[in-house]
Amino acid sequence: MNNIKSWGRVPNAPQSGHSPHWRADIGRVSNDVIAQHETTLAYGSGRSYGDSCLAASGHVICMRGMDRVIHFDPETGRLTVESGITLNEILQIIVPQGWFLSVTPGTQFVTVGGAIANDVHGKNHHVKGTFGCHTLRFGLLRSAEEQITCSPTENEILYNATIGGLGLTGIITWVEFQLTPIQSAQINTKTIRFNCLNDFFLLSNELDRQHEYSVAWIDCVAKGDQIGRGVFFVGDHAEYGDKTLGTAKKTNVPLTAPFSLINNLSLHAFNTLYWHKHPKTLALGRSNYEPFFYPLDTLTNWNRIYGRNGFQQYQCVIPEVVASSAMHEILKCISQSGEGSFLAVLKRCGDIISPGLLSFPMPGISLALDFAQKKSVVDHVFPKLDHIVREAGGRLYPAKDAHMTASDFQAFFPNWEQLEALRAPHLNSLFWKRVTQ
Ligand SMILES: Cc1cc2nc3c(=O)[nH]c(=O)nc-3n(C[C@H](O)[C@H](O)[C@H](O)COP(=O)(O)OP(=O)(O)OC[C@H]3O[C@@H](n4cnc5c(N)ncnc54)[C@H](O)[C@@H]3O)c2cc1C
Incomplete structure (x- = not known):
């Protein structure tokens, strides 16, 4: 896939996409890209407006093929999915069963991986906080050899850094999160x-x-x-x-x-x-x-x-x-x-x-x-x-x-150096390069 852009198409930096089709393929596909282009970045639905979803190398890993539901417990509203599934695809399954997303942004076409990487918020931020507040666990591929599970009690530092971590700490492969019960659509x-x-x-x-x-x-x-x-x-x-x-x-x-x-x-x-x-x-x-x-x-x-x-x-x-x-x-x-x-x-x-x-x-x-x-x-x-x-x-x-500007970013987000220390070395975005390097 070529000519991949962000939603606002600024900057005009078309990307080439590399698509794994199974979770087991993600490590191999990203390794191949890194071997040729040094760095890469996961790409969800490209609903980010600027350059945070664009790889510094111009080669992204397209996650949309990872769109399967792994487990859904209709009693507790706990849902486990692959990270490339969109909120729209999730709503088709959960609404008829009396569940809704605890937090949703203003478009349903974002992926769960993208929702975590930007820690998206919605119209109920004053009541429910961000998407990350309802994220229970996820799988993180730091390198082809290192796949870990992150939660508030397991690899907690990487759990915190990955929520709002702009895709830089690793590729999120699957996610378990909590839904909200509803009586009606x-x-x-x-x-x-x-x-x-x-x-x-x-x-x-x-x-x-x-x-x-x-x-x-x-x-x-x-x-x-x-x-x-x-x-x-x-x-x-x-x-x-x-x-x-x-x-x-x-x-x-x-x-x-x-x-x-x-x-x-x-x-x-x-x-x-x-x-x-x-x-x-x-x-x-x-x-x-x-x-x-x-x-x-x-x-x-x-x-x-x-x-x-x-x-x-x-x-x-x-x-x-x-x-x-x-x-x-x-x-x-x-x-x-x-x-x-x-x-x-x-x-x-x-x-x-x-x-x-x-x-x-x-x-x-x-x-x-x-x-x-x-x-x-x-x-x-x-x-x-x-x-x-x-x-x-x-x-x-x-x-x-x-x-x-880099100086504004670093003042607005003083924890950026902690994220930089936890960044997987082969992951980098045009945004991160612009504001930190
Ligand atoms: C019409 C519209 C309305 C919006 N409304 C809101 C809103 O109300 N609130 C809000 O917070 N945002 C809103 N947004 C922004 C949007 O929710 C975020 O940009 C979201 O992150 C986009 O998700 P995506 O799947 O398209 O990811 P992309 O834009 O493709 O990527 C976003 C980030 O996620 C990372 N990423 C994607 N998949 C993975 C993965 N599997 N593993 C690791 N990292 C990954 C990327 O590297 C990148 O850093 C809106 C956008 C649009 C177009």
Whole structure:
């Protein structure tokens, strides 16, 4: 397989893929790659935006063939799978049996290996923490000769380093993790639009305590008093209803546009319409889990709308005490730039500590939004945003990153040297090279 890229296609560094088909093949396949190219990296579904899923050597081990369920106990909700299976494939099996993922990111097309390596979080971070918090054990191939089991009590140091370890401590071969019981595939929802950033904080303070899932869409082009206006969504698993799988019709973006279809005009129009479409007062609703958790998954290959140059996502988290003022600064800076995306997400991260050494979330507020790849954004907007994040004591998310400087990374993640000491020497990514070497 050739021409493998990350989701944002920045940097443009196409990779060659080498695919094992059985767990027993992984060591041999990676040894062959290392013999020829010195280093490699596991690659899941490539849903990371920047260069953290790209090998420094340009040769990745494609894990998607490792998609088997090894064991499922429907009594306890403990699931053991190969690491290349996607969350979508898991949901097909577990939802009809009354179980759900304890933590899920905003797309169901990531692999379990990728979910651990970035220690992903979802709309329930304030209640359930990260994916790593529910990971019981996994197999780790440090080299063709060294396959170990890691858990909080077995090889604990490597267990902690691998959760959020960016694929650098070894190749995860299988994973056992804990699911959450559900009575229905339906989600009870509440939706309300709000007028400014201050109202986001008021709603978040009130509603996050009452609901498992919580997230807000932000109008990133709103100006003046309206900075930070948006729509707040909360939800909980319904206590009754059927356990049918998501059946949302998928539409494919068939081609990569020659240039980004997102511009200031289309963004203004979209955002204004979208904001007005939502209710002024709290509206109750009910939906299948799929549109609630994965609205973007209905448009397959949506990354193509950003054109051939690709795009970057900017995701930061700001500590609670300064979140209001720093977020205001960040949103003001973005709105003045006239750049940004329809998809801009604000959410509160809670204080549940992940076992992961380099886990991204911290108690505070996280903002994520996409920018079409442009010199003006990289040279002028990102440095201003980075400055605000740095001064506020926040950090950027490696899974989304293609621009963070080495000095910022090392300040944001002071444990990076411990990860470097535990890195399997034949594993390296373009991201790791950029921020550490
Ligand atoms: C639409 C969209 C929404 C998203 N929403 C969220 C969100 O809400 N929260 C969040 O946290 N993230 C989110 N993400 C990011 C995504 O969840 C992470 O980047 C995730 O790690 C991608 O998993 P993947 O299987 O595609 O792995 P890849 O992107 O292919 O790889 C990611 C990392 O995992 C490593 N890796 C993969 N497989 C293995 C393995 N078997 N062994 C060891 N290392 C491995 C790779 O080396 C790399 O370091 C979103 C991404 C998209 C596109």
